[in-house]
C-alpha cells in the first residue's frame with residue numbers, strides 16, 4: 561500500500577516528503593480553505609504541491625455540470641503532468657470522467673461510498689476511486705467493511721479497458737482518521753491510503769518503540785561510561 565498525504569499544507573507536504581514514504585497528495589476544497597487558501601491562488605498552489613511531490617496530486621473540481629467539470633479538469637490537468645482531477649461520484653461527474661479519461665486526463669472519483677458507485681466510477685474510466693471510511697463511522701456504519709466491499713468488488717473485474725491508458729485502477733482509502741484505519745486498509749488490500757499529517761505521524765509511532773529506544777539509550781550510556 562502506498563501513502564498519500566491528505567492536505568493542502570505545503571509545510572506538511574515538504575516534511576512528509578522528506579521521510580521518503582510519500583507517494584502522492586490529495587486535496588479537497590475543505591483542506592484548501594483550512595490553510596486560508598484564496599481562489600485566485602488555487603492553481604499556483606497546486607503547481608507548488610506538484611513540484612514538491614513526486615507522484616499524483618489530486619485537485620478537486622467544484623463544478624456541478626459535466627461541461628463545467630470537463631473545463632475545470634482540463635485547466636487543472638494543464639497545471640502539471642502529475643495532476644489528477646478529483647471529481648465527485650454523481651451522474652454529471654461520471655459523464656465528465658468519461659470525457660476526461662478519453663482525453664488521457666486521470667480522474668480520482670471522490671465522495672464514493674458504495675460498491676455500485678465504485679463500479680460505475682470504474683466503468684466511466686476513473687484511474688483512482690476514493691471510498692470514504694471515517695464518514696461512515698461518523699454515522700455509526702462500519703466504514704472499513706464498506707471499504708473492503710469496494711476492494712473486493714473492483715477486484716472481481718478487469719477494468720483496464722476503461723481507465724486512462726489502460727492502467728490499473730487504484731483504490732484510495734479516504735477519510736482515514738487513525739493508524740487503525742491505515743492498518744485495516746492495508747490488510748483489506750487498498751492500493752493507497754490518503755492520510756492526514758497527524759495520522760501519518762502516528763503510523764510510525766508506538767509506545768513500545770519509545771520504551772525500547774529509552775532502554776537502548778540508557779544502556780548505551782552505561783557502555784560509554786564503563
Ligand SMILES: O=P(O)(O)OC[C@H]1O[C@](O)(CO)[C@@H](O)[C@@H]1O
Pocket residue numbers: 566586587588670671690692694695733734735736754
Ligand atoms: O472525512 P474527512 O476526514 O473529511 O476526509 C475526506 C476525504 O475526502 C477526500 O477528499 C477524498 O480524497 C480526502 O481528501 C479525504 O480523505
